Amino acid sequence: MWDNLSLKEVVELTKDPFPSIRKWVKEKGKKVIGSTIPDVPEEVIYAFGFLPVSLIGTDKPLKKAPSRLPDNACSLARSNLELVMSYEGDLFDGFVLPQVCDTTQHLSDIWRIHFPDKYTECFLAPRQVDRPSARYWTKEEIERLISSLSKWTNKKITDDDLNSSIALFNENKKLLKEIYDFKKKNPAALTNKELFSLIKLSMQVDKEEFNQSLKKIKDGLKLEKGEGYTDIILAGITCDPPEVYALFDEIKLNIVADTLVTGTRYIDGIVPQNGNPVDAMVDRHMNRMFFSPIHDNVYRNFEEIKTLYKENNARAVIYIHIEFCESQEYDLPDLKNMLRKEGIPFHVMDTEYQTLSLSHLRTRLQAFFESLKGGAL
Ligand code: SF4
Structure with a gap:
């Protein structure tokens, strides 16, 4: 299926x-x-x-x-x-x-x-x-x-049951990562909405079957750099409704890296395949990217986003704020200050799962990128 x-x-x-x-x-x-x-x-x-x-x-x-x-x-x-x-x-x-x-x-x-x-x-x-x-x-x-x-x-x-399960899930994440890496350099090959749909569906359907689709999709991708794209970093926890990605596509933004739980934080969860499978899953957990409600080094969120921005030569950071997420609301003021001090253009989009009309987000997003292109940020 x-x-x-x-x-x-x-x-x-x-x-x-x-x-x-x-x-x-x-x-x-x-x-x-x-x-x-x-x-x-x-x-x-x-x-x-x-x-x-x-x-x-x-x-x-x-x-x-x-x-x-x-x-x-x-x-x-x-x-x-x-x-x-x-x-x-x-x-x-x-x-x-x-x-x-x-x-x-x-x-x-x-x-x-x-x-x-x-x-x-x-x-x-x-x-x-x-x-x-x-x-x-x-x-x-x-x-x-x-x-x-x-x-x-x-x-x-048994450990063998766990190891086979880990191998299947790792394969899924490797395929997603390969498609993501391809899209970064070829933004016209597939849209942001398509890429993040692949990740989201991977989290919900049987991977033994879906990995077959991922292989075929990956093999069918064509080198298509396109023109006029702006590379951005997407930060947050989730990005919904999916029409938000369509907005990015509409104004030719190319997501080159992200910190989403429904994005890179999921794909990066490859479990080391050596030794005891439970220990390996613990290793994976300890090495995961920043996630807002997990408290450790308070500068980590900022450092990770700054590194992604610099390593990928991105033009801006877009932060997806889920309405009333208290963890994000706690992080945001410091993050904004630190990124602004660093001279990194930063735009926050407030999202809500039941809102389907995105005209207010579109207007603000367009204004932000007009200012960015005009050199005002
Ligand atoms: S407040 Fe909601 S969105 Fe924020 S971390 Fe908790 S469950 Fe997730």
Whole structure:
């Protein structure tokens, strides 16, 4: 079902992958585990024979979530809760929910109350990764997840099961990275929307099948540099709705690097394939890029973005702010100041999962790039 998709079909499926996931699950007789983002070790879930599906919001109307979460809960949390409460909850046999911020902590409690008959487990990744205990803690959490799934399924997995799962997921990330690298130098070969749709769909469908599509798409890409593109760095957690990418395409912005959980932070999560697979997943976790709710070196966000900007000779940094994301709101003032002091043009776009009209974002984005081209920034 997902092994021979064209770029156009990928973009179409990314809008709403759930009908095809339902069809696939029915055909294969598989069970589905949903996870909110980020950092749940999907390889573990897959090794138990489940399809891991990342929950990355919906643009469908909010009906039930507003009565469960306060108005100032972030748009991603509200949208994900709505996705499972009103639209797709019955598709999932269980959930593994990372707790990375106050909102996700409350969210997982609400989730448990709402789905008392489904498997619901938390994944408590450390929020201070520069502490010596963080490594030990991460390993304990991965092992706890393995024994929890083992208890629920009455099944044990071996290192070989985990290693095959890791190899498949690594292959997916390598293919995505190759396509991304190609697009950086050939912005006319595929659009930003197409590239990030490939990444997003990878987080939601079966990789054994989808990797076949990725190989064919990669092999079919043609050298097309195009003209008039402006290279930018995209920073943030997620970038939705996908029409935001279409806006970038419309004004010929070329994303040459990003820090998104639904972008490079996902692709970079290749697990070292030597030695003990759990230790290797811990290594991956400890080496991940900056993520707003994870607190370590306070300058790391700035340093990573500055490095990406300089290494890629980008012209500007666009920051995607998810409405009411308190972690981002905490980071933004310092980040803005530091980038401005460094002379790096910086533009913030406020996004919300249920907003489909982007005319306000378009006007501000166009004005920003007009000023940049005119030398006013
Ligand atoms: S990190 Fe931000 S966007 Fe993610 S769940 Fe927490 S508040 Fe929401």
